[in-house]
Amino acid sequence: MYRKVCWAFLFMADKAEIKDTSCFDPVFLDLGIEVYTYEYIEKLRKEENSNNIIAQKGSQEVFLSCDADICIFGGKRGGSKTYSLLLEALNDVKNPYFYASLLRKEKEDSRKTGGIIDVSDQVYGQFGTYNRAQQDMTWNFHTGGKLKFDYYSDSFEDFKKRFQGLAMSMIGVDEITHMAYEYFKYLLTSNRNAHNIKNRFRGTCNPDPDSWVATFIDWWIGEDGTPIPERNGVVRYCFMYGETVAEIYWGDSKQEVYEQAKDRIDRLWRKEYEQFGTKEDMFIKSVTFIEGKLEENIKLMKSDPNYLANLANQSEEQVARDLDGNWKFKTAGVGLITYEDMDRMFHNAYQNQGLRCITCDVAFDGGDKCVMWYWEGFHAKDIRVIGVDSKKTVDYAKEFMQLHNVLEENFCYDLNGLGQIFKGFFPKARPFNNKEMPTNGDRTMFENLKAECAYLCVQRIKAAGYSIEAFLQGRKFSGKNYKSVTLQNILLTERKAMAQDDKDTDKNWKLISKPEMKKLIGRSPDFFESFFMREYFEIAKKKVARTGLWML
Incomplete structure (x- = not known):
């Protein structure tokens, strides 16, 4: 028998010492199951005894009482979601x-x-x-x-x-x-x-509008991005066909889902399965979403009242997600690269056929990081990240080219701003002017060269056309507003800055502005900006004019 109700609300270290059975629900006690009455639980809550493990009122109780096959417990930071995962296992400990x-x-x-x-x-x-x-x-x-x-x-x-x-x-x-x-x-x-034993899958999280989870729980979320109170904990049903979350069949009952996915489910059905259950029971799962709320975490709020201030003193977008629990709030632009796109790139086979080259986002000490990528085809084989003065940066760039036997002609750096200093030291290199006209000679399709390269990079990432050396992904870096963070996590954060400007989309394609990028992720996306410069070598080929055509 699945005895979830026995453990969902309370565990006591000294339970064996209890001799008075009046604290147990008489209905369950007649069945030989010791379930505390809610009145007794309330009494114990007021005692604040650290030996007692008691679910807090509200969302944590709802989560621990959930019988759905799949439950996503998401919302505000500090909602005791992780602790709830641990409590969930007490059901069958x-x-x-x-x-x-x-x-x-x-x-x-x-x-x-x-x-x-x-x-x-x-x-x-x-x-x-x-x-x-x-x-x-x-x-x-x-x-x-x-x-x-x-x-x-x-x-x-x-x-x-x-x-x-x-x-x-x-x-x-x-x-x-x-x-x-x-x-x-x-x-x-x-x-x-x-x-x-009751099988169940439980996931906890904070809001992320760019994740597949946001699509998965969309029915429970309002147009304004906040969870719909009336739908909190409401169970729905699904048949997860296909490779993407968009292909899931949803319904308010198993029968409704079966009617939608009948052809697919019937093809999978075997007569021998009848002894174990119906098609609806065996192929369709129950799902719910429960909102986690900081204000219900009484223990945290009492012990650390300043935690609220910690959440409030962040960027507008982070406050909207962490403190308001908003699943749709974004300060700017339309996200282009999904987590799944990035994960596929991180684990992709080597895309190392093609040009050996280096791309560099120039920066010196006292500001952003100078990031250099070494490429073999579209495989990022090595990276160098520095924050030193201009002379040392030039020396490091030359050393990086020598290390990987890259010709100066195959070294590309951003010309705008500090990159001007590189001109005299690398006369044969390819300066990347991000404000330059796109390669087709007009701005009808792209706002500038930067937009063109970024667009092509996004498309190639989505087509699994890039790869990154495995050992590089775990290398840690520090910079403005981040410390000892892996390259993989840096790129996962910076991909959000690769967002299309959603103003005047009928005019041409362009990225959100640099100030908007910094506002979005809290810093300049130096790693990704030097990353998408790899596309410049591809489009620059098209710009080479052929001479001597009169002799043909």
Whole structure:
């Protein structure tokens, strides 16, 4: 029997000492199940005893009471969403056949000081022992069950190999907006068990309008980007056909979904399945979205009232997402590159056929970073990031070209601003004037050369035409408003600055302005601006004029 209600609201370290049964609901007690009355839970809340693990009123209670196959718990920062994932496992912590996995993107994410592993000791300490070995990272419960902290930053093929054949009754993903849709779908194939434990998938996150999750939960979100109160926790149904979130069949009942996807489901049906259930029950999943609210996290607000100020003192867009829980707010432009596009590029096969060249976004000390990419075809083979004076920057650029045997003719730098200094040192190089006329000679299609290169880069990324050396992606850099951040995460942030200006879209194609980019991500997108300059070598070929045609 699935005894969710027993554990959803309260765990007490000293439960064995309770002799007075009046605190238990008599209806459940007659069935041999000890379920505390809500009045008793309220009494314990007021005691504020740290030995008691009690769900907070509101969204956390709703989340822990959810019976949907898939539940996305998303919203404001500080809504106790991560802690709720840990509490969810308490439903079956005493079942010897309970196997669960909680995932974050990087393996180290869970191990960070004050992270989910440290917090888990408060929740599971009385029920088992934790193996801290990096190769294990598993809670071994006294009754035989296990809960493992896992990750998903490896390639999709490696990810599939790790999870293939696994059976886990509970899977939770913290910050699910960072996970690609195909990873999410594959995880569902491991969400199974043969011991009558309720299978469930739980994802927590903060709002991200550029993620597949935003599309997945769109029915629960209003036009203004905030969750619709009347739909909070309402269960819907879906059949997840295809490779994209846009291909999902949705309905308010399983029958409604089946009618839409009848042809596809019928093709998959076998008569032998009838003994296990109906088509609707076996192919269609239940889904809900629950909004997490900071104001309901009484423990956090009481212990750290300044947390609210920390959230409020951010950019307009970050405040809208973190404090208002807005899923559609964007300060500027139309996003062009999705998380899935980036993830595909990070794990793509080498696109190394073609020109060997270097692109450089020029900057000196005291400001933004100077970023140089070394390319083999459309494969980013190496990168150099520096913040030194002009003389040293020139020397580093020459050294980088020599290191990779790149001709000066195949060195491209941005001419605008500080790049003017490079002209005298690299006379044969290709200066990139981002305000220059597009290659077709007019501005009917693109606003300028920068827009043309950015557009072509976006299209190539979407077509899986770029790749990046694997070891580079984990290299960490620091700069204005970021410290010790991996290249992969830097690019994931900066891709949001590659947004099309949504004003006068009928005029021509252009990027949002540099001030808008800085407002959007909190800094200049130096890595991505030097990245899309790679396209200049392609379009520059078209600009070379042929001479001597009169002799033909």
